[in-house]
Amino acid sequence: MGTKRIDRYSCPDMTDTKTQNLRLRRPKLRLKEAEDRGVMLRLLKRMFAENGHLFVRQYSIAIACLVLVAATTAFLAWVMRDVIDQIFVLGNRAAIVTLPIVVFLTFVVRGLATYGQGVILARIGNNIVARYQRRLFEKLTELSVDFFTDNRSAQLAARINQNVSGIRETLNLTITSLARDLLSLIFLVGVMLYQDPLLSGIALLAAPPIAFMIASLARKLRVATREVIEVNSRVLGSMQEAAQGITVLKAFTMEEPLKQRLETLVTTAEQRSNRIASITERTTPVTEIVAGLAIAGVIAYSGYRAIVYGYSPGAMFAFITALLLAYDPARRLARLQVQLERAMVNASMIYEILDIEPRQADAPHARPLKIEAGEIAFRNVTFGYHTGEPVLKDISFVAPAARTTALIGASGGGKSTIISLIQRFYDVGSGEITVDGTDIRMVTKKSLRGQIAYVPQAPYLFDGTIRDNIRLGRPDASDADIESAAREAQAEEFILRQPLGYDTPLGENGVTLSGGQRQRLSIARALVRNAPILLLDEATSALDTRSETLVQEALENAMKNRTTIVVAHRLSTIVNADQILVVDGGEIVEGGTHDELVDKPKGLYARFYALQTRRHGDEVLSLA
Known part of the structure; x- marks a missing residue:
């Protein structure tokens, strides 16, 4: 009797399953990485295509400055050989004057070039940010109302504010990395190879492990960056909403629950930001350790050769100087992919907004609307904000030109929706809306809305x-x-x-x-x-009795010779309307003048009017 030994060799099914899953996952990961690289390249190409040709002269000057920075950096390493050999070994008195002057002039050129490229790239970046801010505002004004219904305005503003600099950072990082860091590294490696090819090979052994680590971290950073942008936008959005609704917040003593909600968001944002910092800074210790080993090995071996075999100290010093100077651009290039990932995530989220197509776009051959009379007609219009939930159900009516049509009914019946559809904030699901017989989908939105004056319920x-x-x-x-x-x-x-x-x-x-x-x-x-068309959506709802009476007189003057559609709950404001339509459950159930509708004792309008008249009488009695 013994216990059966179970290990990974006696469980082939488990091992095979894990191995199979790993084999299946690897091609998918490689495919995802290839797709991500393709997306990044396309995005980078698009950014340069949209902006590069606008700044050819400025970029050319900036690149020339960056090349000077790279060249002077390499020259400083090169000249160290003569400084050591000519001054400290051979005691050349002339070199004591000429070489310090050469080194000083090199630093002057390097400083001026650094200043020039910094100012030029900053100006280009600021111009790019300004251009994309204009484009974003133009796009936001083009987008249909349903976009803003689906996206909270405070979070949208916060997200744009965070992301708009991503394009500038991407372009500047690319230019400075290629023209300064990469060229500096190439020139310095050239100096190293010229001085000592063997030592150069030892130093360059640090590159492959660093490159492999950076590629691994970049994938994690891409996901983490998008997460932190979304959470931060919610934090800023919540703060903006609290500021806008401060009176309601204080009136309902909502400080504590909103503090708790914000605390949750802030804590989540902090954790995500800490994760990004951890991923980003993970490159530093590994880079320092690997580079430190390479540099220490080079110093030890070059010192050994100088002591034992009598190699020129100037050549060794020039090599070590080039190696140390090459460390900074190499380190910046090592972090480039990580920085680009963060910048390009921001840039891609800006393009997500810029690439949205408005749902209420103008028809290909839309023409400007020319109003002759101003008659508005709904013909078998059905509409719903969500599929399968119609708000208006096959309604038809005509608002005569230069006359007043009033819409009344219970809240949620579809009155304000009719006002929105006339302005083409949304497109109808079926049927058509016409102005003087022209379908409003066949005219430009700008010309349609230019013929309408609108007073919303909430000013x-x-x-x-x-x-x-x-x-x-x-x-x-x-x-x-x-x-x-x-x-x-x-x-x-x-x-x-x-x-x-x-x-x-x-x-x-x-x-x-x-x-x-x-x-x-x-x-x-x-x-x-x-405008020839006037739309009033509860225009007097926020007025007291005195102001309502005064404004009602003003509106009656404004309605003259205009096609007016009024949404009202207070029936006293629309008794003189030429036509009153009762909207209930998305359908027009009654229509006529005030006198005609009041004479229908079982009608909805008559019940509404009786209820409001009775309530008004009670208020008068209570005041008396």
Whole structure:
């Protein structure tokens, strides 16, 4: 009776499975590495194709400076042979004057060349960052609304801010590494080979293990860099959101839960950054150890030959000088792939945004919209934000030209969606929307939206003065036009009470103004546009009773001779509309004038009106 011995030889299935998995994984890893290298090369080629031709002269001067840096570095190693032999061995008095002057002039040339390339590359880099910031802003303004629905704006801004310098770093690293470090290394190795080929071979033994280690680390760094960028963007996004919603944060005493959430994000970001630091700096000890062994071996062997065989000390000193000077460019080149991986991950994430195709792109032969009357028609329109979840269901209606059409109904019924579709923020799933009989998908978005004045439910004000914000409605508007629009919107009263009147700078989204004041500025911006189509999405929702009455009068004047579509919950604001449509569950269930709809006691409009009238009466009684 004995115990059966089990080891790896008695378990062939387990061993075979592991070996088979390893064999299957190796080709996949090699294929992935080849694909990654191909992506990097294509990305690098694209960056140079987009930017290189713009800076040919500047890059040529910078490269010439870098070549001078490399050449003077190698020359310093070369001249050490004569310094030792002529001055310290032979005692040449003339060399005491000439050689120090030569060394001094070499350092002068090297310093000026370093300064020149540094300034030129910095200017090129700053210009590249500015150009990509412009391109990114232009791209963001081209992208459809659904992109911003899917991507949180705060995180998007943080991500762009982190990544935009990746292209500059990639180009500058490539130029400096090739023109300075690689040339310096080549020149210095040339000096070493000329002085002593055998010792050069000993010194160069350090290169293969370092190169192998760098390639291994670069793969890990690529994944870690993308992770830390994503986490940092969430950290910055959370901070920006907290700043924007500070009043809500304090009102609901949300400080502690938000601190805990941010603490989790910050800790994760710190851990990811520490991992990157660990991977990046892992090259340093290995490089130092391997290079130290090579240099120590060279010094020991060259010293032995000088003592035993009487080799020239000048030649040995020149060789060791070249070897020591070659260490810095060799070390920078060793870290180049790691640095490029980080920079190119940033650059690739910028191109991911630049390469997005807008979903609501203009049709190939889209033409400018020319409005003759301004009639808007929905014909069998079905639309949903998500597949299989329609918000509008086969709706059809006509908003007559130069008339007011009001949309009412419960929240979530699809009223604001209709406003968004008219502006082509989204494309319909089926059916068509026309303006004067022209499908809006067949005209340019710019010309369509240029014919529309829009007042959103939640007013948004931009950085700048009150005058600047109103002028955004029509950039060529005069000061008189702006002030007239403000008066029509009943906004001039509070504007003139501001410290600088119309030239008062606004805080972030007009934080120093009340909701009603922000809404009136939004209305003034729409009025100054003087467009034939006016869209009002709960335009008076943020106003008190007095302001609502004043603004309603202004809007009634603005609606004259314009095709107006009004979304409203307060029925008192739309009783004079030429047409009222009741939207319920994505369908138009009733339509007519106020008087016609009120006379339908079982209709939705009549119930809404009765409910609001009763509530208003109760409020009056309670005030009395």
